[in-house]
Amino acid sequence: MTNGPLDIEATNTTERRTAMTRTAALKLILSKLILRTTEEPDTGCWVWLGATTTDGYGEIRDESRSKKYAHRLALIARGLGLDGLVVHHHCRNRACWRPAHLTQLTNSAHSLHHAAERRREKTGETG
Numbered sequence: 001m002t003n004g005p006l007d008i009e010a011t012n013t014t015e016r017r018t019a020m021t022r023t024a025a026l027k028l029i030l031s032k033l034i035l036r037t038t039e040e041p042d043t044g045c046w047v048w049l050g051a052t053t054t055d056g057y058g059e060i061r062d063e064s065r066s067k068k069y070a071h072r073l074a075l076i077a078r079g080l081g082l083d084g085l086v087v088h089h090h091c092r093n094r095a096c097w098r099p100a101h102l103t104q105l106t107n108s109a110h111s112l113h114h115a116a117e118r119r120r121e122k123t124g125e126t127g
């Protein structure tokens with residue numbers, strides 16, 4: 001046994017530092033998002049005014065300079081784990097990143113959700 005309590009502590013500190021750096025970096029990205037966002041008065045959507053994907057989703061570079069969806073980064077910056085999950089826009093505004101307008105769903109739950117929405121539209125029901 002060479003790993004004394006001091007070694008364990010060193011490892012934990014490194015991990016904690018990495019996690020903190022990531023959080024700090026994401027907070028910085030969040031503040032960039034806020035600076036280039038306008039709130040839609042009717043819907044309350046926080047609409048990103050920066051770059052968008054061809055599908056109309058807000059796009060922003062993360063701390064490693066790789067392009068990410070703005071709405072996903074906004075949730076990750078709030079500490080939500082999105083691995084394997086898709087993010088649904090309740091407001092149908094793809095450039096919106098307001099967390100209250102977003103829900104994380106599994107892929108299959110998301111498909112069902114959209115299929116149900118399409119059915120409601122066909123029959124003319126609302127809600």
Ligand SMILES: [Zn+2]
Nearest residue numbers: 045091096101
């Ligand atoms: Zn919205």
Ligand SMILES: [Zn+2]
Nearest residue numbers: 087088089110
């Ligand atoms: Zn959706």
